[in-house]
Amino acid sequence: MDLSVEYLGHKLKNPIIVGSCGLTSSVSKLKSLEKAGAAAVVLKSLFEEQIDQEYWQEQSKNTFDFPDVANYINAYSNDKSFEKYLDLIKSAKENISIPVFASINCHSAGNWIDYAKKMEEAGADAIELNVSLLPNDFDATSADNEKFYFEITKKVKKAVSIPVALKMSSYSAGLAKLIKELSWTKNVDSFVLFNRYFRPDIDLDTLELKSGGLLSNSGDLAESLRWVLLLSKTVKTDIIGNTGIHTGKDVVKQILAGAKAVQVVSAIYINGEEHITGMLKEIEDWMESKKFNSLDDFRGTLHKKEELKKGFERIQFMKYYGSIE
Numbered sequence: 001m002d003l004s005v006e007y008l009g010h011k012l013k014n015p016i017i018v019g020s021c022g023l024t025s026s027v028s029k030l031k032s033l034e035k036a037g038a039a040a041v042v043l044k045s046l047f048e049e050q051i052d053q054e055y056w057q058e059q060s061k062n063t064f065d066f067p068d069v070a071n072y073i074n075a076y077s078n079d080k081s082f083e084k085y086l087d088l089i090k091s092a093k094e095n096i097s098i099p100v101f102a103s104i105n106c107h108s109a110g111n112w113i114d115y116a117k118k119m120e121e122a123g124a125d126a127i128e129l130n131v132s133l134l135p136n137d138f139d140a141t142s143a144d145n146e147k148f149y150f151e152i153t154k155k156v157k158k159a160v161s162i163p164v165a166l167k168m169s170s171y172s173a174g175l176a177k178l179i180k181e182l183s184w185t186k187n188v189d190s191f192v193l194f195n196r197y198f199r200p201d202i203d204l205d206t207l208e209l210k211s212g213g214l215l216s217n218s219g220d221l222a223e224s225l226r227w228v229l230l231l232s233k234t235v236k237t238d239i240i241g242n243t244g245i246h247t248g249k250d251v252v253k254q255i256l257a258g259a260k261a262v263q264v265v266s267a268i269y270i271n272g273e274e275h276i277t278g279m280l281k282e283i284e285d286w287m288e289s290k291k292f293n294s295l296d297d298f299r300g301t302l303h304k305k306e307e308l309k310k311g312f313e314r315i316q317f318m319k320y321y322g323s324i325e
């Protein structure tokens with residue numbers, strides 16, 4: 001049974017990539033993930049502000065005339081997160097043999113972009129950009145918000161020669177057009193659908209902010225599955241399913257919908273890394289039952305099922321809502 005897949009210029013042994021999270025922040029954890037069967041890893045994200053510290057440190061070397069400024073900048077930027085991140089990339093590449101993708105959490109096309117090159121030099125096999133934008137500015141049109149995706153990916157693609165993946169938010173009034181047009185720019189080598197943002201909740205005793213739950217469940221699969229199915233035939237760039245993928249069967253659904261591969265996080269937090277081994281077995285069992293030998297044998301076959309596709313296009317479904325009293 002061949003589970004391999006070509007993704008971002010690499011041959012992955014199977015379609016399960018471990019997404020960016022705390023589980024991908026140290027070499028010992030990365031080794032366990034590789035041992036359990038992960039085909040690639042996306043390292044825990046570095047925030048653009050952490051990279052900017054490096055930029056300001058460089059600038060401070062030229063501010064000898066203003067020692068106060070230099071001191072301030074050095075004090076602000078002494079946690080060396082960027083250097084530590086480069087060390088993580090280097091040591092991941094030395095210790096595991098699956099592809100290692102660096103991840104940057106960004107919201108502007110600022111100075112940090114030049115430093116993406118250093119991640120490439122440290123050995124990153126690709127860069128995944130997690131563009132975090134909440135469209136809550138009352139004065140910004142959707143075009144204002146969406147222009148950042150174009151600016152950031154254009155500049156990063158120019159700065160590096162490794163592939164660039166874009167982890168998308170589902171917050172866009174014109175999501176299909178946005179992804180289609182981003183795909184045309186050729187500045188994005190893969191779209192990851194979708195990021196799962198911090199979910200705010202309220203503690204009713206203290207009236208303080210609390211987390212509404214970091215981890216997903218299988219019920220959260222629907223949104224990503226819907227968009228993978230709706231976009232993957234028209235958009236020629238690779239699409240990765242992410243969010244709510246908890247079982248091997250969830251992976252199969254994403255491939256049937258047209259995903260190139262998937263990213264998994266919560267299921268590994270909940271069940272441990274050996275869960276990956278079980279998911280792979282489940283994929284193989286399903287393929288065997290259907291007599292498929294490779295993922296290409298069934299990737300995107302749901303596109304031929306017109307009635308099913310129409311169901312994924314509906315957000316009001318009388319058949320399901322109307323019958324419940």
Ligand SMILES: Cc1cc2nc3c(=O)[nH]c(=O)nc-3n(C[C@H](O)[C@H](O)[C@H](O)COP(=O)(O)O)c2cc1C
Binds near residue numbers: 019020045130264266
């Ligand atoms: C504890 C935790 C930490 C995460 N940290 C990051 C991060 O640093 N960068 C990022 O792009 N996504 C991060 N994510 C989001 C995951 O990569 C993933 O997109 C999300 O959890 C949805 O996948 P899942 O349903 O398999 O959990 C994090 C998720 C969790 C649960």
